[in-house]
Amino acid sequence: MTDQNFSFLKELVEAPSPSGFEQPAQRVIRRHLDGVVDELTTDVMGNVIGLVKGQGENLPRVMLAGHCDEIGLMVKYIDDQGFIYFAAIGGIDAHLVPGQRVYIHGQTRSVLGVVGKKPIHLMDQKDRETVIKLKSQFIDIGCRNREEVQELVAVGDPVTFAVGLERLENDRVISRAFDDKMGAFIVARVLQEVRTRGAAPVDLYGVSTVQEEIGLRGGATSVYGVNPDLGIAVEVGFATDVPEIDKKENGETKVGGGPIIARGPNINPALFELLTATAREENIPCQIVGHPRATGTDANVMQLSRGGVATALVSVPLRYMHTPVELLSLEDLENTVRLLSGLIYRIGNRKMFIPN
Template structure:
């Protein structure tokens, strides 16, 4: 799992520029699934069929990472940029970035003033991203263009994959390449004789800018249940707003509610039941500060019972996201165990006991 995660996070793939991620995953799954396709939105679809007919589950993980896009090349060679996805302007200064140009990948840094200049500045001021710039070392606009940089080039954090401990790793794009890695491994490892029905794996695009890929995917398949795999922000660090309801290393998160979804109660209860039976560590998640592809999948066609498996993460949408590989493994285990006993949509509905009256 760790090598797969490392390789996935190294790929340059911000919102709208997920092509290389899709190509990598498609090549990895070739021969492991019954069908591989890509839709007009760019979602990669991988279907694996069980040995007998049965319920169909959509499992979604988004391929895009937060990033930036080149907006302007200044006369002195510095690059102005816009955001792709949600960023905190406070953490942008002095970060290493990677730009995908027609000539290949280039390294840049988001500039900041020297510490010696702070005495002439307001030290409490947070400059918005439109006032910032990327330095690629070019002395002029002409040199930047000769290096291959164009307006519209995509930008991500510079890739790295650092082990902080034996199980805790720091890097960029765990949101949501960790979910992609889990879905890839589940599709590879699932034996068709162990489940009935179909697993429709959807590696979605543009989740970070409004769940756009999931919105397209939601209307393509008649599914019995939908599960999104995504990271979630833990609250186990000392900042004053943290309430310690979600912790790194405490197991897979089973979603109850976020701003995009109130999880289907029976799907949530089924996930909890399977986790308990399989002795998979889990924690329940109530966090309105996040949304996932399940929000769009749940309202596809006539509605789909939906839930979310969350991978606990620190420092989301930064260059130094941290996950615990034990949580990643727990998420994969729960997904596989759930698939082996997933139910038809009717089993997740509210049961009506209507008595006949004269």
């Protein structure tokens, strides 16, 4: 990955974007796509949609979607002593929250705070074995009372963990919110790549969707608006190459093994075959995972839009999902960009995806 693309990825994942509050991340996406795409719009939901027009008339419409929202917290109540109580935005693991540094993103600035925790010395054995419910946890920003807090923080303000992107050994990186700003990054990169290559046989729409973590909302509305013939969700997938994950139940996927291509009823079989053929022909490592039901991603709502869409799910293997230390391989990101860019030039016509 070039230094320029790494800087783009870092800026994007570190921009705060809990579901419903995505515009700091979307501003990054818009800036990097400005001058690249033929059309760049933002809809009423906050989805950012870029179009790279193909060569010809009445071309197949292809939509790539990666959601830019992340899990987070929301301020619910401020007590008289200035402690701030909160609720989850998306799937927050209550185990992980106590003792974390957080940013509360207010109207004027982001305020640093900590999630307080009783010292272990003052806990009895039962308390040590019990997960503290989120509604009983609180944020301390150092203020002495409610009035001081209210000068900085308001009910409804979003909260994120105060961590960003850092490098580990080899090509591994960690950050909060790779799920799924990494997907929005890949979509933007594919738009850039197709613009550079030119003469695509499709009209390519790249969408950075919103509110996926709370119900696939931006995916549902944007696919209805774009009305594509083909839709591909770009997501994170569970890497099972760590202790205590059952491969018999979850399949075998590893960080550094290449993009994960889903197979199952949520996936158009002809599009699946075209993806795997592209990987073979381009010498791109890939991994296959079975999804016997709906995938729980934007691919689900894409498939069911209007009269139906030929849909696929391509994921990057991720360790420690929905934690502040999500881990992935930069090489997997690059290979996913290669796979999707190569696929675009192998799409012939709409009819090739109709089952027979």
